Amino acid sequence: MTWDKHKKYNKDEYMRKLASCLRCRVRIELERLRKQSCSDELFLRSAKFAIENILHCFSGDHKMCKERSRVCTYRVTSSYKHFPYGEPLALQESDKKIVLGNINKTFDATGLKEVAKLFNTNACESLNASVFQYAPKTSFYARNFAALCHSAVHTRSLGPSKSSMKVAEKVTGTKISLHSMIYNQLKAKDRRRKYDSRRKASVRYKIVRFYLRKRHANRALYRDGLYASESMPSTSAADHSYGLKV
Numbered sequence: 001m002t003w004d005k006h007k008k009y010n011k012d013e014y015m016r017k018l019a020s021c022l023r024c025r026v027r028i029e030l031e032r033l034r035k036q037s038c039s040d041e042l043f044l045r046s047a048k049f050a051i052e053n054i055l056h057c058f059s060g061d062h063k064m065c066k067e068r069s070r071v072c073t074y075r076v077t078s079s080y081k082h083f084p085y086g087e088p089l090a091l092q093e094s095d096k097k098i099v100l101g102n103i104n105k106t107f108d109a110t111g112l113k114e115v116a117k118l119f120n121t122n123a124c125e126s127l128n129a130s131v132f133q134y135a136p137k138t139s140f141y142a143r144n145f146a147a148l149c150h151s152a153v154h155t156r157s158l159g160p161s162k163s164s165m166k167v168a169e170k171v172t173g174t175k176i177s178l179h180s181m182i183y184n185q186l187k188a189k190d191r192r193r194k195y196d197s198r199r200k201a202s203v204r205y206k207i208v209r210f211y212l213r214k215r216h217a218n219r220a221l222y223r224d225g226l227y228a229s230e231s232m233p234s235t236s237a238a239d240h241s242y243g244l245k246v
Contacts, residue, residue: 161186
């Protein structure tokens with residue numbers, strides 16, 4: 001593999017950047033093919049062709065992109081900012097075989113069959129986290145361990161408020177009215193919880209939090225700066241005051 005020593009990246013950085021581009025391209029290709037394929041056989045066949053075409057596309061050869069790729073627009077473009085050096089790859093044939101061989105170690109016929117459904121364990125891991133909040137792994141229980149796990153799963157499935165109402169109805173043996181105070185309070189907590197969840201996921205909240213953390217982290221620097229405010233006087237401003245004292 002050849003690269004110019006006078007350019008931005010060295011060998012290790014170049015390899016990391018190239019590996020990141022390949023991972024991202026393979027992932028997007030497989031995700032889009034899975035959405036567009038109506039059967040597993042069609043997905044496996046299309047995925048094989050798409051993976052084989054990636055290196056040709058990265059090298060600037062877009063002849064087969066229209067037929068095989070779901071990512072490339074099959075137009076020769078000057079925008080290669082996501083590539084190392086911001087230009088098409090200049091790989092030798094031996095290098096292409098090595099890279100393609102490494103990709104096929106994971107995404108060969110057997111590997112593609114395993115990822116054909118593109119399932120993940122996010123829901124299972126989230127449920128496990130909820131269970132271990134009630135029953136931590138570091139604790140040992142002589143009794144009621146099954147009840148703790150049942151309560152965690154029940155809360156995760158129905159929500160905290162509805163789960164609490166169900167438990168209260170079973171304990172007291174009476175049905176909670178929809179106009180009762182406990183019902184209204186629990187529903188209000190649910191609404192507040194959903195609002196907080198949406199607010200924390202918004203872009204505006206993340207931007208505000210970023211600048212607040214930045215301002216808090218730089219508070220000591222502002223205090224010792226020459227342009228500190230009156231509410232935060234500078235300790236070094238007097239040392240650098242060159243005005244004439246009359």
